[in-house]
Amino acid sequence: MSVLKLTVTEDHIKLISKLRWSEKDGAIVSLGHDGEDFIPVFGENNLYDAMDIILNGVPEGFDPFNTEDIKEYSDEQKAEWDKVFSELPTVLDIVLYNGNFMTGTYKTKFHLREWKKID
Numbered sequence: 036m037s038v039l040k041l042t043v044t045e046d047h048i049k050l051i052s053k054l055r056w057s058e059k060d061g062a063i064v065s066l067g068h069d070g071e072d073f074i075p076v077f078g079e080n081n082l083y084d085a086m087d088i089i090l091n092g093v094p095e096g097f098d099p100f101n102t103e104d105i106k107e108y109s110d111e112q113k114a115e116w117d118k119v120f121s122e123l124p125t126v127l128d129i130v131l132y133n134g135n136f137m138t139g140t141y142k143t144k145f146h147l148r149e150w151k152k153i154d
Contacts, residue, residue: 037144037145038142038143038144038145039125039142039143039144039145040140040141040142040153041122041125041126041129041140041141041142042138042139042140042141043126043129043130043137043138043139043140043141044119044138045138046090046119047119047122047123047126047138048126048136048138049089049090050077050086050089050090050119050120050123051123051126051127051130051136053077053085053089054076054077054123055076055077056076077089082116082120083108083112083113083116084106086116086119086120087106087108128148128150129141129150132148132149132150133150133152137152139152139153139154140152140153140154141153
């Protein structure tokens with residue numbers, strides 16, 4: 036049997052707190068304000084811009100209507116954020132099973148979903 040381990044970080048918790056989701060036709064989906072399917076899970080069209088604002092705060096002098104200063108992210112930064120983003124379903128599973136938003140390392144057996152904190 037395989038053991039799964041994941042470390043829940045503050046970044047995971049910040050991102051989960053900003054997820055936009057709802058129920059539609061018996062499935063949990065990300066919806067827009069009009070009730071239609073809404074792809075950007077954080078309300079921004081650019082996932083990296085949304086994650087940057089959530090994790091690092093709004094930059095000083097931020098103007099959402101100024102597109103002249105488009106921020107470019109390094110491949111390393113994108114890869115790090117992609118990893119954190121891809122772990123969110125598992126983190127949500129951990130949070131729901133344990134009933135709290137505590138950071139730390141959790142483990143479970145592959146065929147179970149009984150996440151236990153190990154540190």
